[in-house]
Amino acid sequence: MSGTLRLEGMTVSRGAGPVVRDVTIDIPPGKVTALLGPNGAGKSSLVLAVGGVLPSKGKVLADGVDLHGKRPERIRAAGVAIVPEGRRMLRGLTVADNLEVACYALSREDARAGRAHALELFPELEKRLDALAGSLSGGEQQMLVLAQALVSRPKWLLVDELSLGLAPVVVKRLVPTLRTVAESGVGVLLIEQFAHVALGVAEDAYVMDRGRIHFSGAASELREHPELLHSSYLQAGNAA
Numbered sequence: 607m608s609g610t611l612r613l614e615g616m617t618v619s620r621g622a623g624p625v626v627r628d629v630t631i632d633i634p635p636g637k638v639t640a641l642l643g644p645n646g647a648g649k650s651s652l653v654l655a656v657g658g659v660l661p662s663k664g665k666v667l668a669d670g671v672d673l674h675g676k677r678p679e680r681i682r683a684a685g686v687a688i689v690p691e692g693r694r695m696l697r698g699l700t701v702a703d704n705l706e707v708a709c710y711a712l713s714r715e716d717a718r719a720g721r722a723h724a725l726e727l728f729p730e731l732e733k734r735l736d737a738l739a740g741s742l743s744g745g746e747q748q749m750l751v752l753a754q755a756l757v758s759r760p761k762w763l764l765v766d767e768l769s770l771g772l773a774p775v776v777v778k779r780l781v782p783t784l785r786t787v788a789e790s791g792v793g794v795l796l797i798e799q800f801a802h803v804a805l806g807v808a809e810d811a812y813v814m815d816r817g818r819i820h821f822s823g824a825a826s827e828l829r830e831h832p833e834l835l836h837s838s839y840l841q842a843g844n845a846a
């Protein structure tokens with residue numbers, strides 16, 4: 607489909623051997639796609655490889671253009687924004703400065719528009735602009751890293767473990783915003799260890815275990831047939 611980010615035949619090796627094996631995933635525009643799988647499945651390794659920070663084999667086709675092997679800045683400039691696991695930010699800097707840093711590659715005009723767009727999605731951050739990022743709550747930190755990814759108006763947004771460590775009420779606040787982002791035409795990949803959160807918002811879903819895709823199809827199929835998730839450690843419905 608036009609505007610799709612297609613990860614094709616991705617293999618990622620770490621340490622002893624491959625932790626992602628021949629994985630193909632489509633992230634179409636305007637939709638939320640869920641990537642589910644237990645701890646250690648290879649989800650984070652896959653996104654790090656897509657972002658150009660882990661070596662891999664395969665293709666990263668951004669609307670047909672292969673970004674595989676390109677530098678992280680080039681991948682980001684092509685419209686692929688990644689929010690890695692762990693809510694990484696400059697904790698000793700203010701929220702405003704963290705947003706500024708995220709705008710480094712943008713023109714002044716794009717930076718202003720991108721920042722306004724991000725703050726519209728997360729008005730909570732507007733009040734915290736002068737606060738040190740390290741003093742934010744977990745939910746506010748997740749908003750900040752999402753805002754940082756969104757200032758460049760990406761075509762695709764890959765979010766690794768949105769809900770990890772956050773209270774259910776905070777997750778409930780964040781998930782509809784991802785839907786809003788998708789509805790604006792962005793292709794969203796929501797990576798979650800806990801199936802429940804992602805299946806509530808996704809149209810398409812993939813289940814990954816031990817480096818391989820074991821299911822791909824409609825998220826509704828997994829909602830209606832949770833046994834398809836079959837790995838008990840996916841803890842469907844057990845979190846948030």
Ligand SMILES: Nc1ncnc2c1ncn2[C@@H]1O[C@H](COP(=O)(O)OP(=O)(O)O)[C@@H](O)[C@H]1O
Pocket residue numbers: 620621625643644645646647648649650651652
């Ligand atoms: N820094 C690392 N060095 C070597 N192996 C790693 C490293 N990080 C993760 N791994 C291994 O890669 C595999 C996949 O991990 P990861 O991509 O983090 O999975 P997930 O995000 O699905 O939990 C696991 O077997 C894990 O032990």
Ligand SMILES: [Mg+2]
Pocket residue numbers: 649650651691766767
């Ligand atoms: Mg992970």
